[in-house]
Amino acid sequence: MDESRTIRSTKTQIGDWVFVFICVLISLICVIPMINLLARSLSGTDFLVRHEVYLLPKGLNFDAYKTVLGDVKYIHAFVWTVILTVICTVVSLFMTTICAYPLIFENLKGRGVINIFITITMFFSAGTIPNYLLMQKIGFLDNPLVLIVPYCMSVYNMIIMRSFFYGIPESLRESAEIDGASYFRILWSIYIPLSKPVLATLALFYAVGRWNGYSDALMFMKNKDFYPLQLLLYNILNNINSVEVATQEGFSAPGLKDSLKSAIVMFSTIPILCIYPFLQKYFIHGVTLGAVKE
Template sequence: MIKSKKTKTVDWIIVIFALLAICICIFPVLNVMAVSLSSNSAITNNKVFLLPVEFTTKAYSYVLSDASVVRSLFFTTYLTLVCTVLSMVITILCAYPLAQTKLVGKKAINIVIIITMYFNAGIIPDYLNVKNLNLLDNFWVLVIPSCLSVFNMIILKTFFRSIPESLKESAKLDGATHWTILSKIYLPLSTPVLATLALFYAVGRWNGFQDALFYISNRNLYTIQLKLYQIVNNLSSIDTHAEANVVSMVTSESMKAATVMFATVPILLIYPWLQRYFIEGATIGAVKG
């Protein structure tokens, strides 16, 4: 098919805007990485932009030598895995029955669930609720309140509804139960959506720090983002006996940048593994309303 001149112009405009968006997203990351790998004098004299100047890894050595940062990284990894698995289980168990046409009270349940997307009690009532449940300084306070995203559930429910009823009816004729239908038919057909939603949950948990900031004071339960928040705002919060000597060799800006990269790179490594599912999974749930 031969494209018209007008169509080619529109395509070039789209490409230009896409390139601009890519630059806007990638330049800050490159700048932070360059700062984390540059020398003290180069950073002080504002010579660093997108490439390291006077390459050095002292900032990373300092970050990796801090046991609290490493501990926060491993804890956040474990927390993210637990939250993602639990969130996916709850999302699936919520989306499947709501996708059934014969579910009694489905409209009322949908309304109640959707209301929670737009209205909430606020920070203070949430804190009092968590406190009354004895969840302060508890691992599960970082898991339970955010284990279900209504938006993600609606995406999965919409996809489940797009699966032909004939598949379910034929399975029922063969004696299949709802658990069998869900595990043998629905879930295998939903791989792109499930992978995408798992990515959403994992990224959301990895980047979250507000709940840890409000509810956690135990240093053993600090997430990597909360630790990063403390380092960026108060470098002295990093507990190390040789801090004075390190600061004399490495600027605070390079240490902050190294910590940002240290907290960002692990979750970025997940994207290549799920990229082939991402676009299909993000849009497939919107095919049918």
Template sequence: MIKSRSTKIGDWVIAFICLLCVLVCLLPLLNILARSLSSADALVKNEVLLLPKGLNFDAYMTVLGDSKYTWSLLWTAILTVICTVWSMFMTVMCAYPLIYDNLKGKKTIIAIILFTMYFSAGTIPTYLLLKELHLLNNPLVLILPNSISVFYVIIMRSFLFGIPDSLRESAELDGAGPLRVLISVYLPLSTPVLATLALFYAVGRWNGFSDALMFMSDRTYFPIQLLLYNILNSITSVEVATQEGFSNPGLSETIKSATVMFATVPILLVYPWLQRYFISGVTIGAVKG
């Protein structure tokens, strides 16, 4: 197929825009990487842009040699896995019944679910509720309150709704119940949307820190992002700097940059494994139904 000149120009414009988006995302990361590998003198003189000056790995040795960082990273990884598995279970269990036309009160249930998407009680009522449930300063407070996303439920339901009813009816004729149909028919066909939503949930939990900031005081269960938040703020707070193990608020720029890389790279490594499911999972789940 021969493309017209206007089509070729359009392709080049789109490619240029995509390149700009890539650079906008990539250049700050390269700058942080260069700063984490540079000497303190080079950073003080503001000589570091995209390439490290005075190459050294002291910052990474400091970060990896401190049990506070390694445990926070390990705890965040464990928390991310638990939250992702639990959230996916809740999402599937919520979305799957809504594809049945004979579900009693289906419209009411959908209306209630959609209502929670646009309206919430707010931070203070949520805090008081968690306090009454004795979840404050409890690791479960990082898992249960945000265990499901209404938007992701809608995507999941749309994807399941797009699977031909004939497949379900064939399984039901063979004596399969609703749970068996879900496990044997729907889930094997839903790999793209499952992988995509799992990635969304995992990234959201890995990057989350506001819930721990508001509801947790036990530093043992601080996720890596909250630890990073405290470290980056320590340059202006003597109290936080002391808590983080630094004798003064003038935290080394190399340590801060290394900590940012330390908290960012692990979740970035997940994307290549799920990339092939990403586009199909989002587009199919979003337009069907």
């Protein structure tokens, strides 16, 4: 009996070490490219030209960051993207909540049909050209609303929130109904306060999605004043190899262009990374509860 327990304990320890090794390996795969970008953005041009920069900066140089932070268009795009991300996150959470909440009531007429239609949209869409024609028809082309309204709710996130609502005891809702509370009062006073983990998780999903989004602006926006930061980054990285763009940015020398690329990527990535530590305690809890309760 003791031998079998010892063997099982040894196997468990080996399994734990294998799991730890896999987690460390995956973490390194994710972190090393970011470290390399940071090192390249802070390195001197001579070392970049000779491809000698890997994980640590060589010939410490802040010229790339001075160029990024000193250019009005970068700052304007950054501020606009922050505002856009906040607005989209708030609107998306509101739309997700008011869509998920009614679907938990069994007496809702047509609930099954509504669930089917909502789920179908996860797998089928009209396509790029019909979407463009629709935006043109409703007057959203070259309008900031095109970056907010069309993608203000994710069906996948709505299902997570609906599943989380299912996990809240019905006795709480029934007691509030007996006391005369309306449906909106029940949502505001009971469901919202108890749903902080899933709300924080979905806020992170929506914020990261909007911050990293550029395809909608690329298709629907022509006014450069409303270009989000990622679209500006996309255009710069596509054109920075040309002599004209490099000269305009003051990066005509070899190696300086690579430093600018890395600095721009870091400039657009670090802000959203700073949000994770504040929401991490809710992240796993919200996803787990929202995923297993149905």
